[in-house]
Amino acid sequence: MVFARKHLAECGSTNTEALAHLRDGGGPLLVSASRQTAGRGRLGRAWLTEQAGDDAALTFSIALPLPAALDLSGLSLAVGCTVADVLDPAGRRIQLKWPNDLFLDGAKLGGILIETVPLPADQRGVVIGIGLNLRPLPEGADREAFASGHAALQTLDPAATAAATLDRLAPALRGMLADFETLGFAPWQAAFARRDLAGGQRVRVGEQAGTARGVSERGELLLETAAGLLPCSGGELSLRLEKPL
Ligand code: BTN
DSSP states (O other), X not given: OOOEEEEEEEESOHHHHHHHHHHTTOOSEEEEEEXXXXXXXXXXXXXXXXXXXXXXXXXXXXXXXXETTOOOTTHHHHHHXXXXXXXXXXXSSEEEETTTEEEETTEEEEEEEEEEEXXXXXXXXXXXXXXXXXXXXXXXXXXGGOTTOOOOGGGTOXXXXXXXXXXXXXXXXXXXXXXXXXXXXXXXXXXXXXXXXXTTSEEEETTEEXXXXXXXXXXXXXXXXXXXXXXXXXXXXXXXXXXOX
């Protein structure tokens, strides 16, 4: 699979650009932006980046027309594993919080937002949006705005720029997507387990409380409750640790 590449100095949201591209009948595209004015996160939240100049953050989206029948369960986890393995191959500092968050040293480094759009001829447009903080917040920044904390890739790799980071991630994501199309999430189950931030901890998923026990072959969170092991799907749910990091 080959992606066309497009870079915008500014846009509302690269996910919105990618969705419009697919609605217009476009093929695989990676669209990045130096600045988003209306970045979106999961569950209707805003995605905020510190906007002073290039290289404060990396924001991009991949647009793909895929067969409508393809099961997308676990896609955000496979994306998270791929990003984490590229940026932290030793696997010591970047962790994943089901279903879509990347954490570095216990604070949020980035997030993944997957959106879909129906297309003709049994196809479905899939957009994978990824946002990563590159530069630490400046003195006096409003840290309260970042509910899960704010971590920056430059504390792991001081030379990280948006362009260089994207050049490292793009080929790995391309390979991952080709494998996901044929194999689904199962090959990433063990990789997720190595970086599972919540594994073994007391958590809340929606209204349910329990202990996080990893993920299934379809990427469902396995929640141990008094009633047994409950598989939870990512769509509208998010996970909260009962004991903050
Ligand atoms: C989350 O943490 O809830 C997901 C955040 C996803 C942010 C990225 S930035 C690039 C793409 N464009 C958006 O508007 N959102 C995603």
